[in-house]
Amino acid sequence: MNDPHPSRRRPSLDDLVGRRVVLDTSGPLIYLGLLEHHDDRGYWLRDADVHDRNDGHSTKEMYINQAHELEKTGAININRRRVFVERHAIMSISALDDVVTDDRPSEHDAWMVEPREHQAER
DSSP, X not given: OOOSOTTOOOOOGGXXXXXXXXXXXXXXXXXXXEEEEEOSSEEEXXXXXXXXXXXXXXXXXXXXXXXXXXXXXXXXXXXXEEEEEEGGGOSEEEEGGGOOOTTOOOSTTTTOOOOHHHHHHO
């Protein structure tokens, strides 16, 4: 089958190398840090924040949103200079700057965002 957009290349984990990322697990841990390298075994993060949701009162999503907002000010939380995270422990990976925090009604109901078409009707 011919690609209608041959100049477009497929996204790759290599696109995230050198960027601050969020590695989400199925458990209480979440990893934020600069992705230095990845291979078949896992991910190397530098200047990382390893957060255990059991150690605090915020949800993972709230913690990620707070980290994103903090980074916008030029500050970051770091509790590991480098950390290796095994690939099998990770459910998803995304760039921290891809986290969507705009249009959030409040910290307590951040998951309830009104669809944009309804916002435009006001």
